[in-house]
Amino acid sequence: MITELASAAGGLNDRLTELLENVEARLQAAVRSPEPDIDELTRHLAAAGGKRLRPALCGLTSFLGPDAANAETEISATVVELTHLATLYHDDVMDDAPMRRGVVSAQQLAGNSAAILAGDVLFAKASSLVAQLGPEAVKLHAVTFERLCFGQLRETLGAPDDVSPRDNYIHVLAEKTGSLIAASARYGVLSSNGSPEHADAVAEFGERVGVAFQLADDVIDIMSDGDVTGKTPGTDLREGVETMPILLLKERAAAGVIDEDGQRILDLLAGDLGDDTVDESVALLRGHEVMDDVRALAREWSDSAIDVLDPIPDGEVKDGLVAFARLMVDRIS
Amino acid sequence: MITELASAAGGLNDRLTELLENVEARLQAAVRSPEPDIDELTRHLAAAGGKRLRPALCGLTSFLGPDAANAETEISATVVELTHLATLYHDDVMDDAPMRRGVVSAQQLAGNSAAILAGDVLFAKASSLVAQLGPEAVKLHAVTFERLCFGQLRETLGAPDDVSPRDNYIHVLAEKTGSLIAASARYGVLSSNGSPEHADAVAEFGERVGVAFQLADDVIDIMSDGDVTGKTPGTDLREGVETMPILLLKERAAAGVIDEDGQRILDLLAGDLGDDTVDESVALLRGHEVMDDVRALAREWSDSAIDVLDPIPDGEVKDGLVAFARLMVDRIS
Structure with missing residues (x-):
C-alpha cells in the first residue's frame, strides 16, 4: 500500500521512502525498554511490522510546507504510530484477541494486566516524544487520544437514545479511526511549517x-x-x-x-x-x-x-492523497 | 490528613485550603464528558472523593517559589490527581476490585473495557491540561507516567534473576507510587518559578x-x-x-x-x-x-x-513537608 502511495506521489518517492526508513528506526528505538522482560513486551507489536499508514500520510503532507520531511516530521510520524500501537494493545485486551499481525497478541503472551500496561508505556513514550514538538503538537496529541478513547467508549456503551445506530456508528469510526489519521495528516503540515x-x-x-x-x-x-x-x-x-x-x-x-x-x-x-x-x-x-x-x-x-482537498494545490502531494483515499476502497472492488 | 498538613504549614493554611478548593472545582470540571453514559463513568472516581494528597503536596511546595499558588499550580495539581485517578481505573481492572473509595469500582459498574477506556480518557484529559504548561511540565508528565507503568509492569512480571525480591519491591514502590508523588512536589516548585x-x-x-x-x-x-x-x-x-x-x-x-x-x-x-x-x-x-x-x-x-530537605529553608513549607512525611508512618504507630 505504501509503495502504491509513494508511486502516486511521483518524484517524492525517494524522499518518502527515506523518511519512512528513519521513522522505522526511531520507532524501533522508542519501543525499547531497559529490562529484558519489559522490553520483549513493549517491542512485541512494533517488531511484528505493519503498514505504517499513519507515518506515510504524515510524511506525505509534510511536503505541503517549506520544511518537508525534517526531524520534526519524523518525530511526529513516530508519535502517531506509537499511539496507534498503544491502542492495539488495549484493543486486544478488550477483544480478547488471540492473534495480531500474524503473531500471538501481547495479552495472550503476558496476560491482560501486562498488555494494558505495555499499551500505557507506549502511550507514555509517545507523550515523551511529542513533548519535544511544542504546545500545539502536544495539545493535538492529547485531544486526539481523548477522541480515540471516546470513540471506543461510544462503541462499547452503544448508541444513546436520541442517536440512530447508523449515525452513532459513523461517529464511532470517525473518532476511533478517523481522529488519529486526521492527526497524522495535520502533523505533517505542522512539522513542515505549512x-x-x-x-x-x-x-x-x-x-x-x-x-x-x-x-x-x-x-x-x-x-x-x-x-x-x-x-x-x-x-x-x-x-x-x-x-x-x-x-x-x-x-x-x-x-x-x-x-x-x-x-x-x-x-x-x-x-x-x-x-x-x-x-x-x-x-x-x-x-x-x-x-x-x-x-x-x-x-x-x-x-x-x-x-475537501480543494485548498491543496495540484501536484505530487495531492496526487498522493487522492491515491491514498482511493486505496482505502480499492481493497473492496 | 490534609487538615493536619495544613495546620503544620501554619500561616499558609488559608491559602492552601483555598487552592485545594479551586483544584477540586477544576478536577470535577475536567472529568465531565459531553454524553451522560460516558460522563457517569469518567466522573465516577473523582466524585467518590479521596484525600487529594498529591494536589496538597503540589500546593505546599509552590510556596517555595516567588509566585505561589497561581493558576499554573492549580492546573498542575489537577493534572497529578487526574493521572492518579486514571491509574486507579486501570488498577481496578488488573486487581478485579469490587470496591474503590467506598463505591463500586468502575470495572464492576461498566465492565473491563469501559473501565480501561475511562482511565485512558482521564489520562488524555491530564495530557490536555498539562499541554498548557510548557514543555518542561509536559515532559515531566510523560516521564512520570512511563515510570508509573514501569513500576506496575515490574510488579506484574516479578523480579529479574539478578535482582533480589526486596530490592525489586522497593524499586516497584518508588516507581509506581513515588514517581507521581515526586512529580507532584516538583510541579509545585516549577509552577511558582522556584x-x-x-x-x-x-x-x-x-x-x-x-x-x-x-x-x-x-x-x-x-x-x-x-x-x-x-x-x-x-x-x-x-x-x-x-x-x-x-x-x-x-x-x-x-x-x-x-x-x-x-x-x-x-x-x-x-x-x-x-x-x-x-x-x-x-x-x-x-x-x-x-x-x-x-x-x-x-x-x-x-x-x-x-x-533530603536540607536545601529547603526553615519555615512553614519545610514544617509542612516534615509533617507530611511523618503522617505517612504515624498511621502505623
Missing part, C-alpha cells in the same frame, strides 16, 4: 478517509478469503460487533422492507454465535445487496475526503 | 515519601481493623501480592533462620488462599516480629525523605 488552511484541509481529509477505511473493513470482514488475507471471515459478527451491513439490515427490518435472507441473517445473529451460525450468516451476507450499499457508502466517504 | 535546587530536593523527598507510604500500607493491610478503616485485613495476601512482611519472612527462610510461626505463614500462603488460610496468616503475622521490621523500614524511608 499553512493552517492546508493543515485543516488534510485533517478533515484524514478523518473522512478513516471512516472510508473502516467501512471497507466491514466489507472485508464478510468477503475476505481467509487463505489469502489471513483474516477469518465473519470475525466481527462472531464478536457480536454490529458492523454497517448488519445496521443496514436492521434499518430495513425496522422499516418493514426486509427480504427473507436478510431476516434470516438477523435471526441467526440474535441467537448463539457458534461456527455454524456465523458461517451461514457470512454466506447469506455475501450474496445480499446490503453489501453493495456498504461498498457505496465507503466510496462516498472516500470521495468526500477527496472533495 | 529554584531547580528546590525542585530536585522536593522531588527526591516525594519519591522517598512514596516508598514510606506504601510500606506503611503493607503494615495496615495486616494490622487494620476492618470496622474502623473499611479495609479488609489481608487483602494483599488474598490477592497473592508479596508485600514486605512476606518478603522478609522469605529472606529469613532462605537464610535458615525462620521461626515456627513464620514458616507456618509461608506454608499457608503457598497453598490455596481461602478465607481460613488468610485469616490464620493475618493472625500469626500480627504477633510476628517481621511487622516491627517493616514498621522500622517505613520510618527509615520517611526519615530519609526528611533528610
Whole structure:
C-alpha cells in the first residue's frame, strides 16, 4: 500500500521512502525498554511490522510546507504510530484477541494486566516524544487520544437514545479511526511549517478517509478469503460487533422492507454465535445487496475526503492523497 | 490528613485550603464528558472523593517559589490527581476490585473495557491540561507516567534473576507510587518559578515519601481493623501480592533462620488462599516480629525523605513537608 502511495506521489518517492526508513528506526528505538522482560513486551507489536499508514500520510503532507520531511516530521510520524500501537494493545485486551499481525497478541503472551500496561508505556513514550514538538503538537496529541478513547467508549456503551445506530456508528469510526489519521495528516503540515488552511484541509481529509477505511473493513470482514488475507471471515459478527451491513439490515427490518435472507441473517445473529451460525450468516451476507450499499457508502466517504482537498494545490502531494483515499476502497472492488 | 498538613504549614493554611478548593472545582470540571453514559463513568472516581494528597503536596511546595499558588499550580495539581485517578481505573481492572473509595469500582459498574477506556480518557484529559504548561511540565508528565507503568509492569512480571525480591519491591514502590508523588512536589516548585535546587530536593523527598507510604500500607493491610478503616485485613495476601512482611519472612527462610510461626505463614500462603488460610496468616503475622521490621523500614524511608530537605529553608513549607512525611508512618504507630 505504501509503495502504491509513494508511486502516486511521483518524484517524492525517494524522499518518502527515506523518511519512512528513519521513522522505522526511531520507532524501533522508542519501543525499547531497559529490562529484558519489559522490553520483549513493549517491542512485541512494533517488531511484528505493519503498514505504517499513519507515518506515510504524515510524511506525505509534510511536503505541503517549506520544511518537508525534517526531524520534526519524523518525530511526529513516530508519535502517531506509537499511539496507534498503544491502542492495539488495549484493543486486544478488550477483544480478547488471540492473534495480531500474524503473531500471538501481547495479552495472550503476558496476560491482560501486562498488555494494558505495555499499551500505557507506549502511550507514555509517545507523550515523551511529542513533548519535544511544542504546545500545539502536544495539545493535538492529547485531544486526539481523548477522541480515540471516546470513540471506543461510544462503541462499547452503544448508541444513546436520541442517536440512530447508523449515525452513532459513523461517529464511532470517525473518532476511533478517523481522529488519529486526521492527526497524522495535520502533523505533517505542522512539522513542515505549512499553512493552517492546508493543515485543516488534510485533517478533515484524514478523518473522512478513516471512516472510508473502516467501512471497507466491514466489507472485508464478510468477503475476505481467509487463505489469502489471513483474516477469518465473519470475525466481527462472531464478536457480536454490529458492523454497517448488519445496521443496514436492521434499518430495513425496522422499516418493514426486509427480504427473507436478510431476516434470516438477523435471526441467526440474535441467537448463539457458534461456527455454524456465523458461517451461514457470512454466506447469506455475501450474496445480499446490503453489501453493495456498504461498498457505496465507503466510496462516498472516500470521495468526500477527496472533495475537501480543494485548498491543496495540484501536484505530487495531492496526487498522493487522492491515491491514498482511493486505496482505502480499492481493497473492496 | 490534609487538615493536619495544613495546620503544620501554619500561616499558609488559608491559602492552601483555598487552592485545594479551586483544584477540586477544576478536577470535577475536567472529568465531565459531553454524553451522560460516558460522563457517569469518567466522573465516577473523582466524585467518590479521596484525600487529594498529591494536589496538597503540589500546593505546599509552590510556596517555595516567588509566585505561589497561581493558576499554573492549580492546573498542575489537577493534572497529578487526574493521572492518579486514571491509574486507579486501570488498577481496578488488573486487581478485579469490587470496591474503590467506598463505591463500586468502575470495572464492576461498566465492565473491563469501559473501565480501561475511562482511565485512558482521564489520562488524555491530564495530557490536555498539562499541554498548557510548557514543555518542561509536559515532559515531566510523560516521564512520570512511563515510570508509573514501569513500576506496575515490574510488579506484574516479578523480579529479574539478578535482582533480589526486596530490592525489586522497593524499586516497584518508588516507581509506581513515588514517581507521581515526586512529580507532584516538583510541579509545585516549577509552577511558582522556584529554584531547580528546590525542585530536585522536593522531588527526591516525594519519591522517598512514596516508598514510606506504601510500606506503611503493607503494615495496615495486616494490622487494620476492618470496622474502623473499611479495609479488609489481608487483602494483599488474598490477592497473592508479596508485600514486605512476606518478603522478609522469605529472606529469613532462605537464610535458615525462620521461626515456627513464620514458616507456618509461608506454608499457608503457598497453598490455596481461602478465607481460613488468610485469616490464620493475618493472625500469626500480627504477633510476628517481621511487622516491627517493616514498621522500622517505613520510618527509615520517611526519615530519609526528611533528610533530603536540607536545601529547603526553615519555615512553614519545610514544617509542612516534615509533617507530611511523618503522617505517612504515624498511621502505623
